[in-house]
Amino acid sequence: MLAYIVKRLLQAIFILWAVATIAFLLTFLSGDPAELMIGDNWTAEQITAFRDYMGFDRPLLVQYAEFLGRLAQGDFGVSIRQQVPVSRLIAERFPATLELTLAALLIIIVVAIPVGVLSAVRRNSPADRLAMGGALLAQSIPTFWLGIMLILLFGITLRWLPISGRGSPAHLILPAITLATFSTARVARLVRSSMLDVLGNDYIRTARAKGLSDHRVHYVHALRNALIPVITLLGIEVGALLGGALITETVFAYPGIGRLTIQAIHARDLPLVQGVITFGAMIFVAVNLLVDLSYSVLDPRIRHDGGADA
């Protein structure tokens, strides 16, 4: 087990290094980062001065080493538009995104698991068809359009809910639904198929033969086993939610990391873009590491003895 944890940790560090490297290289992809960042209205002298100030004229390797060195100390650089450390901007905005993501995750779990289980238990019933048809439809609605339609219906026509900003729990409702819809559909479909797989197993027949109630068989024996692939998917969904936050936060003018990223991109604030990308990958890698490690708790059959692959 310990060997497995060490191996997974090393893998995670490798991926973070690679992501940071890509984030670093992004800056130089355009050729001249100084020109990219400040645009056309500056004179040649001003651009040169800016290039000196940012240190872009030094050898690439030196800049790269410095970038990694700073990153290792948790220093993401300074935003060139706002002249504030990137880490402070992220720290300011992250709670809002965390709140939104957790609300969305809550919706996913509360809706997708019961819907998926019921669909599997009542396979091919009208309820199952309706749920799975609805899931496919939900997977086809573009996030930003769903957001706009919710704003139109509940914000502008009915005037039930606020349509932008952050503050009260009511502000969270529409963005969280918007962000959660796609993933809810995907998770519900997986819960259903995973449940169906498990329900076909011998130990389920044994449980039934022992005279256990359907309820107990479904929710105690089957669900626990059916949830293992679902938890993997939930880990991956965190990535999808972080990506979805870009769009959802933009639609609802919600002051989180996603909106910060889009603003940084439009303002060509490259240090901020680099910082946010690296930070997003950090969260994603950490969540998936936790998910992998939680397997052995959920399923004692997965033990990783002798460093065997999972």
Add this chain to the structure above:
Amino acid sequence: MTAVPMPKASSITWARVMLRELRRNRLASVGLVVLLALGVMALLAPVLSPYDPELVNIRSRLTPPAWMKGGSSTHLLGTDSVGRDILSRIVFGARISMFVAVCTVVIGGSVGSLLGVVAGYVRGKTETIIMRLVDIQLAFPSILLAVALMAILGPSVRNVILVLSLSTWSSFCRVARGQTLSVCQQDFVSAARVLGASRLRIIFRHVLPNIVSPIIVVASFALATSIINEASLSFLGVGVPPSTPTWGGMLGEGRDHLRLAWWVSTLPGIALMLAVYSVNVLGDWLRDYLDPRLTN
């Protein structure tokens, strides 16, 4: 009943069997018809659209659709904030949407599948390197990387295709590798190897034809994702140049006039959803048809 073995006779019978099966699934048939209609719309856009999609007419700005009060039959689906005809823009928007999505799947799909087959066949260091690349790709929310790259490369159709292909290849690669690993366990591959077939011959003649089905299934879902991603990039203002009519771009522009003119954002969204839903329905059917074992 649905498990029809694939006949090897000729491609015509093959297609006929497939169509007959498709007709039994009403939803998937409708999906196919909608997609074909969108395809025709995209191809014939200059003939079908009543106006030049970029024709600005300030006097008739924000005209409602024909069936609403204040609407007129000159603009069936109304106009946007600078008086451009929405129907014409939706028709032309299908072009970009379909073109970008198909190109993305073809490029991302070929590169990803090929890398996957190589990883699964060659094994060793090559496999490790390729699969690490997949891991790295998966550590980025794909839309984040796409947005950042677009901001740096600048808006153009070519760049959108390039950037979206980059976020598509990894899913093909994983599936192709997995399938290759299992195909290579089978006797006919060992037989070919013993007979002295070259690596390339084995990959192209024996491995690839046997992993096509799952790759087609991945492709159908990648198509749906690419349509949404292209629209997302245009919506965020980093996709194709803003003057080109795209569904995502129209949605983004309409957002500012939501109170006055709901139709500007709503109608292109319906086109977008219809396209994605059709692809998804068809993809679901394809998966069941090509691999009955996966059907629940």
